[in-house]
Amino acid sequence: MLSVLLANSVHFRPLDLAVIVVYLTLMAGMGIWFSRRNQSTEHYFLGERNFPGWAIGLSMLGTSISSVTFLAFPAAAFALDWRQLISNLTLPFVAVLAIIVFIPFFRRGNTTSAFEYLGDRYGTVPRLYGTLSFILLQLIRLGKVLFLVSIPVSLLTGWDIRLVIVGVGIFISFYTIAGGIEAVIWTDVIQTIVLWLGGILCFTIIVTRLPGGLAQVFEVGSAQGKFGIGSFDFNLTERTFWTVSLLGLLNWLTIYSSDQNVVQRFIAARSLREARKATTIYSVLAVLTWSFFFLVGTCVFVFYRVFPESAVANLQADEVFPWFILTQVPAGLAGLVISGVLAAAMSSLDSSINSIATVTTVDLLKPWLAPGRNDRFYLRFARLIAVLASAVMIGGAVFFSSVEKESMNDLSWIIASVFGGCLLGLFMLGFFTRRVDNTAAVIGLLGAILVNLYLGLSTGGWLPEQWSLNMHSYWVGLFVNLAFISLALLISLFRRPNPRDLTGLTIWTQEQQP
Numbered sequence: 162m163l164s165v166l167l168a169n170s171v172h173f174r175p176l177d178l179a180v181i182v183v184y185l186t187l188m189a190g191m192g193i194w195f196s197r198r199n200q201s202t203e204h205y206f207l208g209e210r211n212f213p214g215w216a217i218g219l220s221m222l223g224t225s226i227s228s229v230t231f232l233a234f235p236a237a238a239f240a241l242d243w244r245q246l247i248s249n250l251t252l253p254f255v256a257v258l259a260i261i262v263f264i265p266f267f268r269r270g271n272t273t274s275a276f277e278y279l280g281d282r283y284g285t286v287p288r289l290y291g292t293l294s295f296i297l298l299q300l301i302r303l304g305k306v307l308f309l310v311s312i313p314v315s316l317l318t319g320w321d322i323r324l325v326i327v328g329v330g331i332f333i334s335f336y337t338i339a340g341g342i343e344a345v346i347w348t349d350v351i352q353t354i355v356l357w358l359g360g361i362l363c364f365t366i367i368v369t370r371l372p373g374g375l376a377q378v379f380e381v382g383s384a385q386g387k388f389g390i391g392s393f394d395f396n397l398t399e400r401t402f403w404t405v406s407l408l409g410l411l412n413w414l415t416i417y418s419s420d421q422n423v424v425q426r427f428i429a430a431r432s433l434r435e436a437r438k439a440t441t442i443y444s445v446l447a448v449l450t451w452s453f454f455f456l457v458g459t460c461v462f463v464f465y466r467v468f469p470e471s472a473v474a475n476l477q478a479d480e481v482f483p484w485f486i487l488t489q490v491p492a493g494l495a496g497l498v499i500s501g502v503l504a505a506a507m508s509s510l511d512s513s514i515n516s517i518a519t520v521t522t523v524d525l526l527k528p529w530l531a532p533g534r535n536d537r538f539y540l541r542f543a544r545l546i547a548v549l550a551s552a553v554m555i556g557g558a559v560f561f562s563s564v565e566k567e568s569m570n571d572l573s574w575i576i577a578s579v580f581g582g583c584l585l586g587l588f589m590l591g592f593f594t595r596r597v598d599n600t601a602a603v604i605g606l607l608g609a610i611l612v613n614l615y616l617g618l619s620t621g622g623w624l625p626e627q628w629s630l631n632m633h634s635y636w637v638g639l640f641v642n643l644a645f646i647s648l649a650l651l652i653s654l655f656r657r658p659n660p661r662d663l664t665g666l667t668i669w670t671q672e673q674q675p
Contacts, residue, residue, distance in 0.1 A: 180496030181503070184355065185332060188348050188507070192336025195344040202539045205341035206273055206519045207429045214435035216350055217426045218442030223349035223356075223508030224422050225447060230454055231356060231505040232482055238458025240478035244391035247402055248409030249451045255413035256444035260437045262592060262668060263418055267427045268436060269665045274523045275424035275588075282591040282666045284599035290606055291584055292524040295421055299513045300550065304557020306513075310506035311558060314499070326558045329503065334551030337511040338544055342429060345511045352504035357450070359501025360457055362494055363486065367460040371467060378456075381463045388459070400635075408635055411585070415638075418588040421516040461485055510554065518547040582613040582641035589642075590649055595667050597649050598659040605649030613641040 199205045212220075237245045266278060276295070280288035307330055314329065315322040336344050371377045382388055392401045416423055430436035461482055465473050473481055486498050522543045531538070583606055590597045597605075618624050620634040632640070663670045 174492040174495070176493040177496030177499065180493055181500050184497075184500040184503070187351070188336055189332070191348050191351075192340040192344045195340035195347070198343065199341045199540070201536050202522065202543060203536075204343075205540055205543055206515075206523070207425070208341070208343045208346065210429055211431045212346060212426075212429050212435070214430055214438030215442060216346060217430050217435065217439035218446065219353045220346040220349035220508075220512075221423060221426050221439060221443040222446050222450065223353040223504075224426075224512040225416075225443075226353075226356065226450060226505055226509070230451060231360070231502050232479060234451060234454040235458030235461060235482045236479040238387065238455040239462045239481055242387050242389035242391075243455050243459075244389060244400065244402070244405065246451055246455050247390055247405045248412065250448060251406055251409035252413050252447055253444045255410060255417055256440055258414075259417040260440050264427050264436050264440065265433065265671060266592060266666070267424050268430075268433055272428060273425075274520045275419055275421050276520060276524045278591065278666070279587060280524075280528075282661075282663070283587075283597075283602045284661075286599065286603045287587055287606065288524060291419065291587065292520050294584060295419075295520055296517055299421075299517050300553050300557065303510060303513050303550065303554035304561055306506055306509055307554055307558035308561040310502065311562070314502060322562055323559055326562065327555055329506070330551060330555035330558065333507050333510050334514065334548070334554075337514045338547040338551070342425070342515055345515050346426075346429070348511065349508040352508040355497070355504040356501045356508075359498040359504075360454055362498060363482075363490065364453075364457050364460060366489060367457075367464045371464065377467070378460050378463045381466055382459045385462070385466075387462060404635065407639075411639055411642075414589075415585045418592075419584040421520055422512045425516055425519060458482070464489075514547050514550050514554070517550045518543040521546045582638055583609045583645045585638075586642040586645040586649070590646060591666065593668055594650070594653075595663055595669055596653045596656075596659055598653065598656065598661060601649045601652040601656060604652045605645045608648045609641050609645035612644040613637070616640060 203209060234245070267275060272278065274292075276288050276291040279291045307326060311322050311325040311329060314320075315325045336348065340348075368375050368378065373380065379388075390402055391405065392399070393403070394401050395403050426439065427436045430439055464485070465481070473484065476484055486495055490498055522539050526539065526542055531542075586605075586609070587602065590602070615624075616630065616632065616637045619629040620632060620637055622629075665671060
């Protein structure tokens with residue numbers, strides 16, 4: 162519907178295109194600049210571990226936000242209320258645990274990837290499981306995020322979505338492959354600022370045009386129930402406040418303890434103190450960013466209540482904000498807002514491409530596939546992997562554009578559930594126990610994967626009704642991790658004390674770090 166309306170009433174303005182071109186040129190220039198500095202894998206993956214905490218914090222913010230933040234959050238607030246924000250508000254609670262416990266584990270010694278910890282703590286199989294799970298899930302995520310960001314860009318520009326996918330995909334790949342982690346982090350900083358500028362611009366336009374200003378937003382929004390955060394009933398089958406909060410805690414525990422995109426930034430900071438500072442900055446700014454974009458959605462709702470348009474009544478919720486951008490934001494400034502949409506996706510995609518190249522090189526190539534080669538070989542291979550990941554990203558996005566959204570979500574969710582379900586449990590047992598060894602972990606993994614496969618097929622409706630378990634898909638990840646933890650702990654009770662040297666690998670054997 163939106164594409165038809167835009168084609169009939171709105172034209173993409175040359176000044177907007179000029180702003181977008183300037184922004185993209187700046188990103189490309191940074192990739193070329195940093196490419197001259199990448200002479201080793203240490204520099205390409207970690208920037209010589211010399212980034213300041215504030216830059217790492219902004220980069221973490223850019224990595225975690227995407228076009229979902231810029232477009233889907235305002236759409237959620239426009240259509241309903243703020244209840245989808247609740248899971249993200251649990252981030253600071255997990256951040257405290259990460260600052261105190263998780264970060265020192267990943268900064269021990271000379272590690273580069275999160276999964277080196279699994280190898281040191283358990284052995285080969287858990288490390289391989291974590292590495293392959295991460296690569297597979299990130300490849301799926303790359304295709305999905307590129308596809309999803311291409312939808313609004315296609316609508317806003319009028320370009321064919323496949324052309325947008327290829328163009329955006331190639332551009333992101335260029336500066337990421339050329340510039341390595343330095344290009345990723347410093348472009349993330351700029352992209353985060355551009356995203357905020359775009360949101361602030363839209364917010365300012367609405368507030369200044371409303372007769373009652375910001376007070377009218379809160380007055381009308383409150384009267385329409387737009388600031389609600391859901392039911393406070395304790396019902397695990399519905400998305401109540403408590404259900405969403407618990408799921409948010411589980412999600413952020415997984416991200417802070419096992420996501421290479423985050424762990425790589427912990428390691429790239431110039432000191433433990435800077436890594437902790439980065440996490441603090443990120444946690445505060447992330448909550449503010451997500452809350453702000455929900456407020457923007459409420460502002461858009463109030464704007465069209467005060468200044469109703471017949472066209473808006475025929476739009477889906479996720480189409481209203483793009484319509485507002487091209488009909489209410491002046492030429493040139495709208496280009497800045499569209500750049501914010503692009504920035505939100507680019508900062509997420511470039512991190513995933515670089516992290517895939519990192520773990521493939523560090524966790525697969527160096528120890529097993531091609532050990533003993535010189536650093537130049539590994540650097541060339543890392544860039545080749547980034548190229549291949551980019552090609553898969555573009556191909557996956559084109560594929561997702563040709564299938565039903567529900568089918569895409571179902572398929573990607575099943576794969577993510579089966580291959581990503583045990584990572585949190587692996588890291589938690591590694592951090593907080595000494596007794597669970599490699600054998601107990603491997604047996605626990607096998608059992609949990611079977612449980613994961615069954616629950617995934619059951620909740621996805623792929624099993625006969627008599628064989629299915631009546632469980633909402635929200636809880637699959639939690640039950641799979643509990644199954645792993647329970648089985649691994651049980652097996653460990655029948656084994657001798659762990660013979661592996663665990664110095665610096667558990668909270669009970671941790672060493673102080675500078």
